Amino acid sequence: IHALLSNYFIAEAAEGRLIKPLYTEFFQPEDTVSRFHFLVGQDMLVAPAVAPSQSTVAVKFPQGEWRNIFDASTVIYSGLELKNIACPIGFPAVFVRTNSAIDTLLLSKKDLLLTP
Numbered sequence: 001i002h003a004l005l006s007n008y009f010i011a012e013a014a015e016g017r018l019i020k021p022l023y024t025e026f027f028q029p030e031d032t033v034s035r036f037h038f039l040v041g042q043d044m045l046v047a048p049a050v051a052p053s054q055s056t057v058a059v060k061f062p063q064g065e066w067r068n069i070f071d072a073s074t075v076i077y078s079g080l081e082l083k084n085i086a087c088p089i090g091f092p093a094v095f096v097r098t099n100s101a102i103d104t105l106l107l108s109k110k111d112l113l114l115t116p
């Protein structure tokens with residue numbers, strides 16, 4: 001997946017916006033739901049599981065529409081929704097903004113990303 005996204009990473013780094021905490025863009029620092037969530041560029045949201053036995057993660061989505069890159073369903077999550085998302089080992093909760101360039105790229109390679 002890193003090779004697939006290398007051009008995206010390079011472009012976002014050049015703009016000075018590669019990785020940043022989600023609350024710096026959308027929520028307050030006191031927001032305990034999103035305190036470990038971060039953006040990769042403007043169009044990728046990562047909500048890591050931080051406990052060893054954690055199999056779901058609560059995700060508070062920023063404005064816009066978001067798609068889970070490891071999910072075969074066509075579920076779209078809308079901004080400011082709070083959802084519990086499954087995150088089995090090896091498939092973290094990673095979302096892309098719908099209709100972005102990275103969404104189009106990943107949809108074309110969906111067979112590489114599906115959960116078992």
